[in-house]
Amino acid sequence: MDTTPPIIRRALLAIALLFLAGYVLIDRWDEALYYGDSNSYYLHVVSFWVNQDVGDYDATISSLQAANPGSPDPREDEFGIRLTERGRRYIKYTLGVPVIETPFFLLAHAWAKATDAYTADGWSKPYLLAVSLSTIVYLIAGFFLLSRVLQRYFSSRVTAVVLLTLAFATNVFYHATYVTMAHGFLFFNYCLLLWLTERFYDRPGRAKAFGIGLIVGLIALTRVPEVISLLIPLLWGVNSTSTLRERWQFFLRRPAFLLLAGLGLGLAFSPQLGYWYYVSGQLYFNPYEGEGFNFLQPMIYKGWFDFSNGWLIYTPVMLFSLIGLFRLHRHAPGKLLPIALLVGLHAYIHYSYYAWTYFPGLGSRPMVETYPLLAFGLGACFAPLLRHSWAAAGLGLGLLFFTWLNLFQTWQMKKGIIWSERGNAAFYLETFGTLQPTWHxxxxxxxxxxxxxxxxxxxxxxxxxxxxxxxxxxxxxxxxxxxxxxxxxxxxxxxxxxxxxxxxxxxxxxxxxxxxxxxxxxxxxxxxxxxxxxxxxxxxxxxxxxxxxxxxxxxxxxxxxxxxxxxxxxxxxxxxxxxxxxxxxxxxxxxxxxxxxxxxxxxxxxxxxxxxxxxxxxxx
Incomplete structure (x- = not known):
């Protein structure tokens, strides 16, 4: 029996319908997989399931260029497909996204094989449609799981407003409709991790511990630095030295939970180890050679506030989520430490990367996977405002503005009016709210x-x-x-x-x-x-x-x-x-x-x- 409150049910329905409407209106589904990171992830899928040329990729790349002659050859890019000392080629992108895309790919593969209208090569329209839609399906599922978690701490009204804010006033909408990359999938994975973590501490069990390990492993399989997500189940509910001591004693008395979680993590990540060993002869090597980190000079300030894709420049509504963290103890005791620690480490790691602007994206895309956590900050910020009619009206007007801004800038990206990754303050001000480019x-x-x-x-x-x-x-x-x-x-x-x-x-x-x-x-x-x-x-x-x-x-x-x-x-x-x-x-x-x-x-x-x-x- 569905116990979802009507206001949340309507919010989830609006998210699903408007994501699909945006998907149709932006109309990039038939080209997104041909270029950029979306293509690089998807090459894994076509190579494994269609051409069986892992470690070579000649047949896969030939089929790509036959389907779309305008696609660049990743073998010609110094940061694209490269050779190991073993003489095999490798794709630097890890296997999490390909694994998550595979169910939708297999549906399309069955569709293409069942009809003579489409070539079963991984690049015809059924594949492009199914795989590009997968992001929306996972995001909708993620919002549903997140609603279940947030309802434990906030009213139905606050939960619905938080969900709608994340969906339409942030760059989640861009990742739902514009590209097929890791961040939409990671949003779902983090929602799933939060949901299962809550259920685990409600009633601890071995199956849940194993499942948590699997999810953390899948998150790390998608982006290796995201292995820090294990801090969520370890510290969820810890808010003092005494609760930290209790958590330590909890796992000391139940070591099987840690062993099973570790087993799940290792099992989920094992395909990556196998791939690395196959192409290089090593269980681990640096596939991002030449694209390093400088942990002594993290670019967090620029990553958040620079006009070249700065997070809070292009997604300003999320400033409320940071403000709300100061009130979080009133609504969700024991959640501030794991949320603040993970978001802080996440920012430190990702903005130590040499390409801190993170092309492509409308705003800084690595922050998208932190939104399930920062949703708590939004809830804590919105809750007192929604108790008073005048404050609620002001908040509503503000959120309408941020929603318009996000959707309008997504349209501007589509039209080529703005280019957030290469933006600057002067260009931002000249293009703000404009319908067409100008000489200025x-x-x-x-x-x-x-x-x-x-x-x-x-x-x-x-x-x-x-x-x-x-x-x-x-x-x-x-x-x-x-x-x-x-x-x-x-x-x-x-x-x-x-x-x-x-x-x-x-x-x-x-x-x-x-x-x-x-x-x-x-x-x-x-x-x-x-x-x-x-x-x-x-x-x-x-x-x-x-x-x-x-x-x-x-x-x-x-x-x-x-x-x-x-x-x-x-x-x-x-x-x-x-x-x-x-x-x-x-x-x-x-x-x-x-x-x-x-x-x-x-x-x-x-x-x-x-x-x-x-x-x-x-x-x-």
Whole structure:
């Protein structure tokens, strides 16, 4: 008999329906498994069940590229599929996600084999549909389990609000609808661990102890550092030295529980040990070689507050969960220590990783698996507010705003208006609430500086520098493509200095420098990865030659980019202007100078002409 309170039942139904609606509207199910981490996890599944080429992967990668020719070859990525000293290839991603995806894969495999309409190769539509839907199914199951746990400590109303907040005002929605990665599955695993831990301490039993070990092992199998999740069952309910002593005595009297939990953990993790031994001849080796941790300099502050995917920048509603931890002892005694300890260790470990921005994701994705724990903080924060009508109304309005913000930014990600992993404060402010990219947002993305909102209020004061490459003696001068005059610049590989000493003696703090050039990219010079295209740098240096400010832009991406897309690589065979404004800072001194130089990391073939630096001042 279903004893779920009606308000929670309605909340769970809303989560299920709106996740499915978002899945349909965002409409990435038929491409998500072809790229990125989603693809890397799924390669394990197709290799094992379809091609039986584990340790080689040639047939699996060939089938991927036959199904989607645009997919990159992971063997060509230095951090993709690599060789061990044993001569076998390996996928660095662990087996937890493939194991969790397998039931849905097998359903799709049976479907594809039962009909002639689809190829049973692991890449046709039944597979893409079933596996991408698996995240939503696991998340819905996770929310159901979490509701059972939260109801023990909070009212039905508070529990329903917490569930809806996590589902729609955080990046859980992004992971339900946009990608097929580890974090949605880990959310479910942590909910399951909490639920079983509660049941274990209600009525301890050997089967439950073994099950807890299995879940912790599956969590570690999904992301190895998550093995710290074992702190939850060990410390759940501990809030003092006396309760810690009681917990110690509890396990001393019942060692079988620890042995069975350890057995379950080892059993769940054993497929990974077997895989590592098969590909390398070692039970353990570092599959992330070259992608290390620096535990002496964790980037927790940036991971939470930086505009490059910072957790609380893109998921600000979760600040309530941290505030609520200070009140948690009133609602859930004995839960603060394990929650705070695990979340703290989790942040310390994950933000010691070299790639702390964690591409891809709308906000910092490693925090998603902590949400079942931080749900207690949300509940403790919301509970007193929901007791008073005026406070509840204010909370409701605030949560509606955070929900709109999260769903709207998910839509912006879909449309390519924002790119949270590469964001900055200026770009965030320029794109906040916008329905389409603008010149201002595009330049802010490159330069990390907001541009003048209304250039009508500015006027050109003087021309500080101009180079048209007319002198025949200039290095790398070309006459093949010219915007104006008789010459243009064909930059070499590496760095090329346009000018080291542009005088700024007439300038004042707050003046703007408009830096511009014309660019022409032949079709043969097009580089689809704009990060590898030629870069223009502008540096302000003081009298001692110390750099005081630097801005950059990628000129070719502005050619023919009428939509101002940050993804644009440039339209070939036409001239276009690239320009930006640089504001002189408050500490500017007249003896500072401007340096302009180019960097051409990939040797892009591009012609540049009419480089100018103009000083702009406010109109009188």
């Amino acid at each position: 947002s595009m330049v802010a993305f490159d330069t990390k500086e907001r541009q003048p909102r209304d250039t009508i209020t500015l006027q050109a004061a003087d021309l500080l520098f101009q180079e048209g490459f007319e002198s025949a003696g200039l290095p790398n001068r070309s006459t093949e493509q010219v915007f104006q005059g008789q010459g243009a610049l064909l930059p070499p590989d590496g760095d090329y200095t346009l000018s080291d000493q542009i005088a700024l003696d007439a300038a004042q703090p707050g003046n703007w420098l408009r830096i511009s050039l014309r660019a022409y990219m032949p079709a043969a010079g097009r580089i689809w990865n704009r990060d590898l295209g030629i870069i223009l740098f502008a540096e302000l240096r003081n009298a001692d030659g110390r750099r005081k400010k630097r801005r950059l832009m990628r000129p070719t991406s502005y050619i023919g980019n009428s939509d101002y897309s940050i993804w644009h690589a440039g339209t070939p065979d036409q001239w276009g202007e690239a320009a930006f404004f640089l504001r002189l800072p408050r500490g500017f001194e007249p003896d500072w100078q401007l340096r302009l130089y180019l960097r051409n990391p990939a040797g892009q073939r591009v012609y540049l002409d009419e480089v100018r630096v103009e000083r702009y001042v406010p109109k009188n």
